[in-house]
Amino acid sequence: MKYYRHVRWVFLALGLATVIGLTVMNVYSLYALHDNKVQSSVEKQKRQLMEYTNQIRSRFRYPVRTLWQLDMEELKASLSSPSNVPPDLMAIIEEASRDSLFSDIYLTTPDCSPCEHYGDPIWHYQPESGLFAITSDYDQLVSDGLGITRTRMNALVQDYRWNTRVIFDTHNSMTVALINSTSREVVAYLLLVIDQDFLVNSYMGPKLAETFGTGEETGIIVWLHDWTKNEVLSTTAPEVAYSYQNVDFIQNFPDLLNNWNLKAAFTVNPDIAASRASLTRNLLALAGAMVLLIGAFVFMFFTAQRERALAQRQALFLANVTHELKTPLAVISAAGENLLDGRVTDPARLKSYGTHIFNESLRLRTMIDRLLDVARSNTKNVHLRKTPTHVPDFLRAYLKKKKSYLESHDVNLYLDIAENTPAIKVDQSDLESILDNLIDNAVKYSPDRKFIEIRTKNSSDMVSLIVKDKGVGIPKEFQQYIFDKFFRVEDALTAQTKGHGLGLSIVKDLTTRNGGIINVTSTPGKGSAFAIQFPVSDSHQPQDGTSTSNPIHQHPKEQEFEHAS
Numbered sequence: 001m002k003y004y005r006h007v008r009w010v011f012l013a014l015g016l017a018t019v020i021g022l023t024v025m026n027v028y029s030l031y032a033l034h035d036n037k038v039q040s041s042v043e044k045q046k047r048q049l050m051e052y053t054n055q056i057r058s059r060f061r062y063p064v065r066t067l068w069q070l071d072m073e074e075l076k077a078s079l080s081s082p083s084n085v086p087p088d089l090m091a092i093i094e095e096a097s098r099d100s101l102f103s104d105i106y107l108t109t110p111d112c113s114p115c116e117h118y119g120d121p122i123w124h125y126q127p128e129s130g131l132f133a134i135t136s137d138y139d140q141l142v143s144d145g146l147g148i149t150r151t152r153m154n155a156l157v158q159d160y161r162w163n164t165r166v167i168f169d170t171h172n173s174m175t176v177a178l179i180n181s182t183s184r185e186v187v188a189y190l191l192l193v194i195d196q197d198f199l200v201n202s203y204m205g206p207k208l209a210e211t212f213g214t215g216e217e218t219g220i221i222v223w224l225h226d227w228t229k230n231e232v233l234s235t236t237a238p239e240v241a242y243s244y245q246n247v248d249f250i251q252n253f254p255d256l257l258n259n260w261n262l263k264a265a266f267t268v269n270p271d272i273a274a275s276r277a278s279l280t281r282n283l284l285a286l287a288g289a290m291v292l293l294i295g296a297f298v299f300m301f302f303t304a305q306r307e308r309a310l311a312q313r314q315a316l317f318l319a320n321v322t323h324e325l326k327t328p329l330a331v332i333s334a335a336g337e338n339l340l341d342g343r344v345t346d347p348a349r350l351k352s353y354g355t356h357i358f359n360e361s362l363r364l365r366t367m368i369d370r371l372l373d374v375a376r377s378n379t380k381n382v383h384l385r386k387t388p389t390h391v392p393d394f395l396r397a398y399l400k401k402k403k404s405y406l407e408s409h410d411v412n413l414y415l416d417i418a419e420n421t422p423a424i425k426v427d428q429s430d431l432e433s434i435l436d437n438l439i440d441n442a443v444k445y446s447p448d449r450k451f452i453e454i455r456t457k458n459s460s461d462m463v464s465l466i467v468k469d470k471g472v473g474i475p476k477e478f479q480q481y482i483f484d485k486f487f488r489v490e491d492a493l494t495a496q497t498k499g500h501g502l503g504l505s506i507v508k509d510l511t512t513r514n515g516g517i518i519n520v521t522s523t524p525g526k527g528s529a530f531a532i533q534f535p536v537s538d539s540h541q542p543q544d545g546t547s548t549s550n551p552i553h554q555h556p557k558e559q560e561f562e563h564a565s
């Protein structure tokens, strides 16, 4: 049996360990899932950043996308003066001039270049007339742009396989070198001056907002940043100040806008926030379930322990009761046998045998009464014989019966009974058992001076009966258990005192069954007071609201004369 009990706990512990293991795995996979989600959201945003830069590049190239189709041989032959620019090139230039991205368009041949000498004449496109005019009045940036492109092309042209090449001068201008790929020489340079204001405020800024949304909640904040000047040109979240510490990712523009880049900070987007919230919810639910499970396990363990202890006490109780019943029976039957034999004739011995039989039968009776009390308190639907009871009268009659017991235990009794106590409706044999148990305990647990005070108190709807002693008292931590079946305080005095931990549980059952309640107040070393309260019987309301106390300080012997009449 013992073996099976252990196996049961081993299985339970294994089950619990499995559940905990599964839960930990679950939590781990929830985390992994969440991390994956965050990771893939970041990857997606990085791809969007790259895509954005590609779109910007395409945007620049779009107006000049058909330049490669020009016949470069023919172009070279015709470019003797601005009025000779072939119509197919003019058509492309016209389209580019309509694009707000570019503010000015210049054309030059490599031998007529202002790249060496700023101020050399250059062909400037006039949108009003649709023609080129020669000018020496141009900005330094035009000369810089052409200079950069010429230097780059000189280095590149021998190995270059295509017939156009776009070169950006930071963010100032875009120059397209038109190349004769057969003779590997540059035929002309077409320079388009970039309108910075339009580029940032009318194109890149709105496109940033369109691609990444605005505000912090979109999951990403993007700053268009001029890193040479440490200046933010545009942002998707103006409310968030730019700081290098916030930047999680940098995306450069391939081949263009070299001084600028995109700086991104990954924040929590609604998707991730929802996933995080559901992760937290799941974790909380799992934690709750775990706590419940472990709580249930611990609870089961302790209840099993308590039940085992209870079963042991019950078994002990039965063994003791059987033993205690047998002892007086043995004495009675031995005395009876001797009397039956007729061998005892001496009157003194006859009296002694009679006294033995009487005392032992009384002991037997008390024990049987206690057993019946236990049986009664265990039976749920026992029939109660409730009668209206006047507590002072009942107490007087009860104490008269109890007189010899109290005397034999040398009890100092103090009575404080309110005479005008209203009647209560109780089963009087229950009330007797209650008092028996409380008085027995007061005697048992008062090792030195046996002082018992019995007091009644009444309010308009309740009558209280208090049994107080000056005994050992009950430590606070045990007070909540003393009404449990078979519970005994574990101390030296209780160990020496006869009892099975049933008295107070019987008292509580009988009190409750009669509609009353019981309370204990106790201080270790000073004594205990048990108060039982019963509702006033409907038919017996108090005559007046006051309770006139009529204290009686007596030894039990005196009490009989005072109240028995």
Ligand code: ADP
Pocket (backbone or CB within 6 Å): 437, 441, 442, 444, 445, 469, 471, 472, 473, 474, 482, 487, 488, 489, 490, 494, 498, 499, 500, 501, 502, 503, 504, 505, 528
């Ligand atoms: P028992 O048979 O042990 O007296 P009870 O149910 O009557 O069983 O009481 C339970 C425990 O409560 C006792 O073992 C004792 O430790 C404690 N107790 C009960 N009454 C008193 C009292 N008047 N003074 C001190 N301790 C008490």
